[in-house]
Amino acid sequence: MKLTNKDRQLLALLQQNAREPIASLARQLGVSRTTLQERIKRLEANGVIDGYALRLGKRLNQSAIHCFTLAAVDNKSYAEVGGQLNAIPAVQTVYVITGDWDLIIHVVAETLEQLSAELTRLKEISGVRRAVSHIIIGTKFDRNIYRDVAPSVSSKV
Secondary structure (H helix, E strand, C coil), X not given: CCXXXXXXXXXXXXXXXXXXXXXXXXXXXXXCHHHHHHHHHHHHHCCCCCCCCCCCCHHHHHHCEEEEEEEEECHHHHHHHHHHHHCCCCEEEEEECCCCCCEEEEEEECCHHHHHHHHHHHHCCCCEEEEEEEECCCCXXXXXXXXXXXXXXXXXC
């Protein structure tokens, strides 16, 4: 599905506040409520909008320890490693990447002791050849995917 500028503008607005009333979104985009509702249904039906989620506040997130682990995996072990990683609640996201490493694993823990135990658990997974971890000590910014690429929404849309 090819996204239009209006689609991108709508996605940017929904990323800022998915609970924004339809009437308000329609006003900001310069379209009718019905048109906007149909556009949202189309984006959902085509898998562009996969759902709506709660974004935790910085106060809660700051108490957690975030870590990114780069892992190299045996070629024939991807499915097995993926299944084992999926079973670990501390693992938030797993990215498949190119280069010297195969995966980036985002791990979140409440304490350094818990993080240490989770990292040990990751390194003991059969099929993980080697791993190196990096603890996040700060975030400069956290950008939604369409914030910079979408044309800005203005009253003249």
